[in-house]
Amino acid sequence: MTAKTKIFRIEIVLVDVAPLVRRVVEVPGEMSLAMLHAVVQEAMGWEHAHLHEFGVGGVRYGMPDPGWDAGVADESRTKLFRLVAAGDRMDYVYDFGDGWEHALRVEDVVDAEPGVRYPRCVDGQGACPPEDVGGVPGYQLFLETLADPAHPDHDDQTAWWGGDRFDAASFDLAAADRALEGLAWAPLAAVKS
Incomplete structure (x- = not known):
């Protein structure tokens, strides 16, 4: 990641759950959907225990299974910035048995802040089920x-x-942000704009 990398501010909402479960994360646009999956898991508080899938513009993205052609595009080869822009929406389903649907909306695309670690969680509410x-x-x-x-x-x-x-109403922003530390990238300090 360089200082020229754009940062996508994404709101993640767990669909049809009350009280509201919501996170707002900032991630590098150069991130793959596979890495975005890890961000959603950590920020929401899921345990990476089940299959998942993204839906963007009528195309499904996930982890293709060579033994079973399910028409899923490879999320590890798909960069976020190539799929969405500010205002765009995506779907994310986690655990096909329980069927946790998440609505993702790109709130904004901004310049990376010098010295800031990404991804990061900047807002949220509600406990993960x-x-x-x-x-x-x-x-x-x-x-x-x-x-x-x-x-x-x-x-x-x-x-x-x-x-x-x-x-169910509890949310700890600092804990959600700390959960993302293992995925962190930071703009290169030596790069000047």
Whole structure:
């Protein structure tokens, strides 16, 4: 990445989930969709435990399986800046069983700030649902069950989760940003514009 690399500010929203689960990340436009997948996983709080797929302009991108032609373009060979611009939207599905749909919108494309580490998380709200909770309907039931000690499944859900506390509205910006540190790139300090 150089100082001339453009930075894409992307809002990520978990579709149909209440309370709202949202992140805003800034990523280099030269990033592949495979790396953007890693950013979404880390910023949202997912565990990289399931398959995923992007949808952009009617084309599906993911990890092609040579033994099965599913019509998926190779995300590792596709750069973000070649697909989208400010105002454009993408879809991202994680865990085909639970079907977590994410709406991604490019809020802006800006110059890289000298000395700033990218990708970074700059805003967000709401806790990521637990893995394998059963998608949107399972998550809503999970929240209702934990909140009601008289619910017939309360003890089972509490045992599965490891407690009866889950704050769906919580979000820790510093923790979400720290989760991206392992993916970090920084503009080269020696490059002058």
